[in-house]
Every structure is written in C-alpha cells, then in structure tokens.
Amino acid sequence: MNSASAPGAMQPASDLVAGTGSSKGQVLAWASWDWGSAAFNAVMTTFVFTVYLTSNAFGGEDSASAVLxxxxxxxxxxxxxxxxxTGQRSDAGGRRKLWLGVNSAAVAILTALCFFVFPHPEFLLLGVSLIALGNVFFEFAGVNYNAMLAQVSTPRNIGKVSGFGWGAGYLGGIVALLIVLQLFVQPAFEWFGASTQDSLNIRLVAVFSALWFLVFALPVLFAVPEVPRSGQAARLGLAASYRLLFRRIKAIYATSPHTIYFLLASAVFRDGLAAVFTFGGIIAAGTFGFALSQVIFFAIFGNVVAAVGAVIGGFLDDKVGPKAVITGSLVGLLIAGTAILALGNGNYSLFGMEWAGSTTFWVFGLFLCLFVGPAQSSSRAYLARLAPHGESGELFGLYATTGRAVSFLAPALFTLCITVATPLVPAGQAQRWGILGIMVVLLAGLLVLLPVKAPERAPIAVVPAS
Incomplete structure (x- = not known):
C-alpha cells in the first residue's frame, strides 16, 4: 500500500487502468490454462472419475455420493x-506466476495418483481424498490465474477475454472427453489401456487427465510476465498476513462496500454453480440411468452449449454489464434445475409430446450448461473490474475464500436432501432430491445479488500501518 497516503484515501487505480493490454498470443496462452483445466473439471470431477467413485463398486450411488x-x-x-x-503473498512477493505453476503441478500429481484407486469400497476414501485435495490446489491455482485476467485485458474487452477463457475451457473439455471416450471408455481399437479389468481403463483416464492439464498449463507460464514485487506481505509471517488481510477488508468496506457485498453474493451463487458441474454427471448416472458412455456423450454436447453460452455472455458482459448477465443466468438455471427435479426419470406428456426421463435430462441439462458459463465468466470479469492495482491476487483470494467459506452449502444440502429422502422414497431414488439442495443455494445467491450495486472499480483501500 502507499504509505504516503492518508488512511482510507481513495486511489482509483486498477490493474486494468495501469496495464497496457496484451498481445493475442498472451491471451491465447492465458486461455490455454483454461483449456487444460477441463481435464480436472470435466473429466475428473464431473463426468468420468466422480461417476466412477459413486458407482456400485464403491458401495452404491447414494452412500458414495454422500461421502464425496x-x-x-x-x-x-x-x-x-x-x-x-496465498493470493496476497503472491501479489506482494511478485510470485503470482510461480505459484500458479506450483499449484498446477500439484493438481496434476494428485490427479495422476487417482490411478491407484481400484474399484473396491476400501479405496473410496483414497479416491475422494485425492479429488478433494486436488480441488484445494486447483482453487489456489485459480486465484493466481484469475488475477492474471487484468494483465491480459483492457476495460473495453475484459468481458470478452474472460468469456473466451471460459469458452476455451469448455472446448478443451470436449476434446478431452472425446479422447477419453475413444481411447478408454468405448475404445476405437484394441490396446492395453482399454482393459476393464480392475477398471484399468478408467484409472488410466486419471493419468491422461494429469498429462493434459500439465501440458496446457505451461504456455501461460512463459507468455505472461510476472507481477512486480512489492514485498510487504511476502515478508510477513502467516499470522501477520491475516492481520493485514482483515485491515484491508475493513478498508475496502469503508471505501467501496459494494465490493464486499458482491463477494458475499457471488460466494453463494458460485457454490451452486460449482455443484451443478460437480454433481451433474453423478445425477445423470445415478438418477437417470446413464451409462458412463452416455454421460460422456452428454458432457460433450453440454460443453459445446456451455462454450457458446460463455462466449455470448462475454459479449453481453461488455455491452450490458456483468450483473445483468449473472442475474439472467441464475434465473435460467433455476428454471432448468426445477424442471429436472419436478419431472424426474418418469415417462410423461408435455407440450403434446411423450417424454422419457432421459429426454428430460438431455433437454433441461443442456439448458443448465447454457447458463452456467455466462454466470461464471461474468462473475470473474466483474471482480477484475473492481480489483485495485497490485491487489488482484488478494482480491481473487477473497473471491475464493468467500466462495469457499460457504462451499459446504451445496455439498451439504445435496447430502442432506439425499439423507432425508432416503427413507421416504423407493430405493435408488433419493439421489434425485439432491438437486433440491443445489437449487436452494442458487436461489439464495440470486436474492443476495439483486440489491448489490456495481461501482466502476474498487479504490485502493489504504490501511494504516500496524
């Protein structure tokens, strides 16, 4: 912070203003990380490996889903x-890119270790532990990666660049899932990796995902420059870093309270968005009876729709603002999710047509995918607009923290709804009611977001020296 300024002074400088934009090559290199991250998001935590972990081999959909x-x-x-x-210290120490690389490598290693999760109930704890720990390091990497958005964009195109990154992630998911389908799940030719003995094919998917993520995470580490070192937080101990963090939160609240309000609102709805992807493949398999190959086919189509939604949302973001995009997306998600919950896996007539349960999930599941991308992309662009110069990492760290401070909500409500429904519904039907928990979180996030006003950008919140 600028020690020469009076405490609480407002200095409306941001990384977007201070920076000069970037080359197309830097934008592509930055988006490459999003492309590679799909191996962890789409393959491991959504459509393939968590579906494997919640299969009958590990004790059944209901119980394994609750453990996950x-x-x-x-x-x-x-x-x-x-x-x-971690975001604060990487900002101050000029190590944003370094920690992006370290945390990305940790995700790749933990993903590769999933190869040792054999299809037996006693391996369930190992599997969910590796996925959970991978999520921790993935979020730490995401703090630094998201903070780089201000380095590779300008105020006029930040929505488009953010949407392009999300779109690249979804398209990367499509390519990765197609490879997984053709090599491991429904192999186009015979090879040792296609063996289903001890689920070797699915365990090799983890090795493939680790390599995919690692390779595509590398370009950003070479193309985007490191942030300058300021040194204050890097020299502080951990306890002192937390004291500085709390003083900065207090200062931001004093100078730009709606920045804090947005962090709180986005915390709730982003937890619901994460749950849509985390539990989407699990619900498709457990509730709607999709085979793994069908789950992957749905994931491919879903990622196409999500990529289109993210790109369109990015253009709309720069035109009408991120709040309008987020609000509209949340409304769309609530409508689609409620339809899946209400219609379920039965056969019924709707709009003069006969629908089967699988049709329900295909139609309304794709609507969910359409709206998730814009909500995620605009939320990131929203905060990057607010980030004071030199504090993007810390603010995105708060973004991750406020999100994760309530990140127990969607998994806990998902689990609670399943637990409550288990004795009340026929065997194997309880998982469907986990959707209700996700919808409650999305609705709460929408209601908290509505009164939030968006300032142009957050001023630097100068804090008094301790």
Whole structure:
C-alpha cells in the first residue's frame, strides 16, 4: 500500500487502468490454462472419475455420493481459510506466476495418483481424498490465474477475454472427453489401456487427465510476465498476513462496500454453480440411468452449449454489464434445475409430446450448461473490474475464500436432501432430491445479488500501518 497516503484515501487505480493490454498470443496462452483445466473439471470431477467413485463398486450411488459431498465440504473449508493469504503473498512477493505453476503441478500429481484407486469400497476414501485435495490446489491455482485476467485485458474487452477463457475451457473439455471416450471408455481399437479389468481403463483416464492439464498449463507460464514485487506481505509471517488481510477488508468496506457485498453474493451463487458441474454427471448416472458412455456423450454436447453460452455472455458482459448477465443466468438455471427435479426419470406428456426421463435430462441439462458459463465468466470479469492495482491476487483470494467459506452449502444440502429422502422414497431414488439442495443455494445467491450495486472499480483501500 502507499504509505504516503492518508488512511482510507481513495486511489482509483486498477490493474486494468495501469496495464497496457496484451498481445493475442498472451491471451491465447492465458486461455490455454483454461483449456487444460477441463481435464480436472470435466473429466475428473464431473463426468468420468466422480461417476466412477459413486458407482456400485464403491458401495452404491447414494452412500458414495454422500461421502464425496462430505470430502468436498472439508476441502472447501481449507480453501476458505488459506486462499486470500496465498493470493496476497503472491501479489506482494511478485510470485503470482510461480505459484500458479506450483499449484498446477500439484493438481496434476494428485490427479495422476487417482490411478491407484481400484474399484473396491476400501479405496473410496483414497479416491475422494485425492479429488478433494486436488480441488484445494486447483482453487489456489485459480486465484493466481484469475488475477492474471487484468494483465491480459483492457476495460473495453475484459468481458470478452474472460468469456473466451471460459469458452476455451469448455472446448478443451470436449476434446478431452472425446479422447477419453475413444481411447478408454468405448475404445476405437484394441490396446492395453482399454482393459476393464480392475477398471484399468478408467484409472488410466486419471493419468491422461494429469498429462493434459500439465501440458496446457505451461504456455501461460512463459507468455505472461510476472507481477512486480512489492514485498510487504511476502515478508510477513502467516499470522501477520491475516492481520493485514482483515485491515484491508475493513478498508475496502469503508471505501467501496459494494465490493464486499458482491463477494458475499457471488460466494453463494458460485457454490451452486460449482455443484451443478460437480454433481451433474453423478445425477445423470445415478438418477437417470446413464451409462458412463452416455454421460460422456452428454458432457460433450453440454460443453459445446456451455462454450457458446460463455462466449455470448462475454459479449453481453461488455455491452450490458456483468450483473445483468449473472442475474439472467441464475434465473435460467433455476428454471432448468426445477424442471429436472419436478419431472424426474418418469415417462410423461408435455407440450403434446411423450417424454422419457432421459429426454428430460438431455433437454433441461443442456439448458443448465447454457447458463452456467455466462454466470461464471461474468462473475470473474466483474471482480477484475473492481480489483485495485497490485491487489488482484488478494482480491481473487477473497473471491475464493468467500466462495469457499460457504462451499459446504451445496455439498451439504445435496447430502442432506439425499439423507432425508432416503427413507421416504423407493430405493435408488433419493439421489434425485439432491438437486433440491443445489437449487436452494442458487436461489439464495440470486436474492443476495439483486440489491448489490456495481461501482466502476474498487479504490485502493489504504490501511494504516500496524
């Protein structure tokens, strides 16, 4: 912070203003990380490996889903506790790019270790632990990656660049899932990796995902320059870093309270967005009876729709503002999710047509995908607009923390709804009611967001020296 300024002074400088934009090559290199991250998001945590973990081999959909939800809730607590300080220290120490690389490597290693999760109930705890710990390091990497958005964009195109990154992530998911489908799940030719003995094919998917993420995470580490070192937080101990963090939060609240309000609102709805992807493949398999190959086909189409939604949302973001995009997306998600919950897996007549349960999930599941991308992209662009110069990492650390501080909500409500429904519904039907927990979180996020006003950008919140 500028020690020469009076405490509480407002200095409306941001990384977007201070920076000069970037080359197309830097934008592509930055988006490459999003492309590679799909191997963890789409393949491991949504459509393939968590579906494997919640299969009958590990004790059944209902019980294994509850264990997975609990592990992710614990991971969320760890992220909430540590993310803002890690962002603060990487900003001050000029190590944003370094820590992006370290945390990305940790995700790749943990993903590769999932190869050792054999299809037996006693390996469930190992599997969910690796996925949960991978989520922790993935979020730490995401803090630094998201903070780079201000380095590779300008105020006029930040929405488009953010949307392009999300779109690249979804398209990367499509390519990765197609490779997984053709090599491991429904192999186009015979090879040792196609063997289903001890689920070798699915365990090799983890190795593939680790390599995919690692390779595509590298370009940003070479193309985007490191942030300058300021040194203050880097020289502080951990306890002192938290004291500085709390003083900065207090100062931001005094100078730009709606920045804090947005962090709180986005915390709630982003937890619901994360749950849509985390539990989407699990619900498709457990509730609607999709085979793994069908889950992957749905994921491919879903990622196409999500990529289109993210790109369109990015253009709309620069035209009408991020709040309008987020609000509209949340309304769309609530409508689609409620339809899936209400219609379920039965056969019924709707709009003069006969619908089967799988049709329900295909239609309204794709609507969910359409709206998730814009909400995520505009939320990131929203905060990047607010970030004071030199504090993007810390603010995105707060973004991760406020999100993860309540990240137990969707997994916990998902688990609670399943638990409550289990004795009340036929066997194997309880998982469907987990959707209700996700919809409650999305609705709460929308209601908290509505009164939030968006300032042009947050001023630098100068804090008094301790």
């Amino acid at each position: 939800g609990g592990a992710l809730a614990v991971a969320g607590f760890a992220i909430a506790l540590l993310a803002p300080v």
